[in-house]
Amino acid sequence: MNRVTLIFLLGFMFFTNGCYAMEKVDLIIYGRYVVTMTADHEKTDKESIIENGAVAVKNGVIIAVGTAATIDASYNADQKISGKNKILMPGLINGHAHSAMTLFRGIADDLPLMDWLTGYIFPLEGQFVSPEFVKTGVELACLEMIKGGTTTFVDMYFYPEVSAKVIQKCGMRAIIGSASIDFPSPGFKGWDDSFGAAVDFVQKWKGKDSRIIPAFAPHAPYTVSAQHLSDAASMAKKLDVPVTIHVAEDRSETATIKEQYGTTPVRHVEKQGLLNVTSIFAHMVQPDDEEINILAKAKIGIIHNPTSNLKTAAGIAPLPKMLKAGVVLGLGTDGAASNNDLNMWEEIRLAALLHKGNNHDATAIPAYAALNMATASGAQAIGLKGKIGEIKVGQRADLIQLDFDRPHLTPLYNVISHLVYAANADDVVATIVDGKVLYKDGKFLTLDEEKIKEDANKIAQAMVKALAKEGK
Ligand SMILES: [Zn+2]
Numbered sequence: 443m444n445r446v447t448l449i450f451l452l453g454f455m456f457f458t459n460g461c462y463a464m465e466k467v468d469l470i471i472y473g474r475y476v477v478t479m480t481a482d483h484e485k486t487d488k489e490s491i492i493e494n495g496a497v498a499v500k501n502g503v504i505i506a507v508g509t510a511a512t513i514d515a516s517y518n519a520d521q522k523i524s525g526k527n528k529i530l531m532p533g534l535i536n537g538h539a540h541s542a543m544t545l546f547r548g549i550a551d552d553l554p555l556m557d558w559l560t561g562y563i564f565p566l567e568g569q570f571v572s573p574e575f576v577k578t579g580v581e582l583a584c585l586e587m588i589k590g591g592t593t594t595f596v597d598m599y600f601y602p603e604v605s606a607k608v609i610q611k612c613g614m615r616a617i618i619g620s621a622s623i624d625f626p627s628p629g630f631k632g633w634d635d636s637f638g639a640a641v642d643f644v645q646k647w648k649g650k651d652s653r654i655i656p657a658f659a660p661h662a663p664y665t666v667s668a669q670h671l672s673d674a675a676s677m678a679k680k681l682d683v684p685v686t687i688h689v690a691e692d693r694s695e696t697a698t699i700k701e702q703y704g705t706t707p708v709r710h711v712e713k714q715g716l717l718n719v720t721s722i723f724a725h726m727v728q729p730d731d732e733e734i735n736i737l738a739k740a741k742i743g744i745i746h747n748p749t750s751n752l753k754t755a756a757g758i759a760p761l762p763k764m765l766k767a768g769v770v771l772g773l774g775t776d777g778a779a780s781n782n783d784l785n786m787w788e789e790i791r792l793a794a795l796l797h798k799g800n801n802h803d804a805t806a807i808p809a810y811a812a813l814n815m816a817t818a819s820g821a822q823a824i825g826l827k828g829k830i831g832e833i834k835v836g837q838r839a840d841l842i843q844l845d846f847d848r849p850h851l852t853p854l855y856n857v858i859s860h861l862v863y864a865a866n867a868d869d870v871v872a873t874i875v876d877g878k879v880l881y882k883d884g885k886f887l888t889l890d891e892e893k894i895k896e897d898a899n900k901i902a903q904a905m906v907k908a909l910a911k912e913g914k
Contacts, residue, residue: 464518468877469499471841472510472525475857478833479532479817481810491857497530499839502877507833523872523882527847529857532831533593533840533873534786535820537745538686538724538774540599542571542579544586545901546779549909555692555754562914563779566905567600571628576601577608578897584612585889586784588881590867591842593874595784596686596722596745596774596824598659600628602643606654613880613888615840617722617824619659619686620644622674624666633670644683653876655684657722662688663707664698668714675715684720684825687711690733691725692756708733717742720825724774727751727759734760738768743823746815748792750776761797762806772823773815785867790816794862809862843872 476495496513498506506513510525550562576599587595597605598619609616620640622633630636640658647656660666660674671687678685690696690707699707708729711717717740724745729737737744746759764771773789775781794812798804814820821831830840844865846852851860851869873881880888 465498465516467498467500467505467517467519469521469523469839469874469879470496470513470517470519471499471523471530471843471872471874472496473528473530473843474525474846475529476507476525476833477529477531477857477861478507479814480832480834494525495530496525497833497839497841499841499874499877502839504833504835504837504839507835521879523843523879525843527845528871529844529846529861530833531842531844531861532817532833533842533875534591534790534816535772535824535826535831536587536592536595536774536784536786537722537743537772537820537824538747538776539583539595539597539784540777540779541583541587541595541597541605541784542576542599542601543777543779544582544784545570545575545579545898545905546777547782549779549902549905551753551782555694558754562909566908567628568626569908570901570905571600573601573604575901576604578894578901580605580608581612581889581894582898583778583784584608584614585886585891585894587786588612588614588873588886588889589870590785590787591844591870591873592784592786593840593842594821594824594826594830596657598661598686602640602656603646606643606647606651606656609654610651611888613653613875613878615653615830615838615875617655617657617684617686618647619657619684621659621661622666622670623661624670633666637670637673641677641681644677644681648681648683657684657686659686662691662695663710664695664702668703668710671711671714671716675719678719679715684722685716686722686724687716688725689723690728691751692727692754696728706730706733708736712736712740722772722824724776725751725756725759726764727757729760729764731763734764734767734769737764738770741770743770743772743825745772745774745823746789746793747774747776748789748796750774750780752792752796753782754780758796758800761793762801762803765807765811770819770823771815772820773812786816787865787867790862809858812862813858839874839877841872841874842870844869845871 476492481490496510594615602620622636644656797806818831
């Protein structure tokens with residue numbers, strides 16, 4: 443063999459190998475349908491819902507999306523998850539929760555808001571909320587959310603450092619708001635020490651773990667003074683982190699703000715600078731038309747909490763008006779004391795149904811819009827647009843699979859319709875965050891379900907005893 447032939451042969455081998463080499467990835471996950479949530483509103487098309495599709499994941503990132511045939515032709519992985527009868531879609535985003543409050547689930551219901559708060563929740567929080575309580579409560583919340591297909595949540599509660607450690611272990615993604623209020627709260631005398639601790643928490647956790655975003659969480663305009671809201675906004679701007687807060691939740695709040703400041707809740711928080719930072723406003727039941735336009739223009743994320751708003755009798759948010767005005771909308775469960783679960787499928791369905799009935803308009807919130815609020819739009823509402831919420835190359839691999847081989851999902855004419863009007867949390871069979879499988883076929887891979895339930899029941903027994911002592 444002469445030199446020219448050898449060089450030619452080597453070149454040919456290199457060329458053919460280069461052409462046909464399969465790229466090794468960490469995970470390939472398939473779906474009978476891959477619902478990417480990349481369509482604009484209701485206009486789903488072949489590119490946004492891929493029949494017999496697949497997603498290739500490497501280093502926690504989606505690196506390819508397409509038909510199973512095209513993905514199989516270019517990628518190989520040791521870990522493959524079959525898509526037979528499965529729907530593959532982005533993980534759900536719970537935009538407003540108080541996750542440790544799972545331990546108060548069902549302890550007192552059907553009471554006027556103030557009786558419920560002052561007779562049960564505040565005294566129990568004062569007596570029982572501790573680092574151990576928060577650890578178990580958040581673990582229990584993670585079990586429920588992971589099992590139901592939620593991959594990201596925005597939290598607001600005490601001992602945020604404990605929550606962050608649970609999130610690190612369980613593998614979810616979270617924005618963790620360190621709760622601050624003008625009154626005594628677990629571990630604190632009032633605003634100064636609780637906000638000081640929040641600043642420490644944010645500084646310590648910012649950039650520490652890519653799945654955990656620390657945030658400020660002043661409770662609400664009626665429990666935090668104007669000056670303190672302004673301080674929280676300035677500090678959030680300075681440290682470049684989000685603020686999560688309840689705003690315009692019910693009529694009594696609107697009345698209080700009117701009496702104290704002569705204005706409405708949205709205009710009041712605007713004055714304190716909260717529209718100039720990445721703010722996540724929960725509830726927004728009471729905005730007027732002008733406030734809706736202010737929120738749309740400022741691109742503030744509004745989290746709709748339909749179950750909680752119904753249960754606490756706060757009312758019904760003007761969701762169709764906000765959608766029409768271009769407000770950035772997400773969905774949330776709120777805490778399990780006022781919900782009483784963390785099931786995002788229920789919120790999606792309620793968001794789609796409640797406003798139809800309330801407005802006598804069957805087109806008020808289309809199915810895709812409701813699902814969008816729990817995925818792509820929900821990501822934008824919490825400041826994570828482009829990072830999560832869609833199945834798109836470059837986004838983090840936060841994915842869920844639902845089993846559609848079930849009586850209540852048969853026959854299948856329209857995937858979006860089933861996801862919104864017929865699917866349940868129990869249909870979720872795989873939950874993946876950052877490319878890591880956290881839950882598959884009924885098994886938790888990062889949490890000990892039995893131990894967590896046992897711990898939760900022990901804390902619950904102690905609370906029942908304490909309530910019995912008071913004759914409750
Ligand atoms: Zn809340």
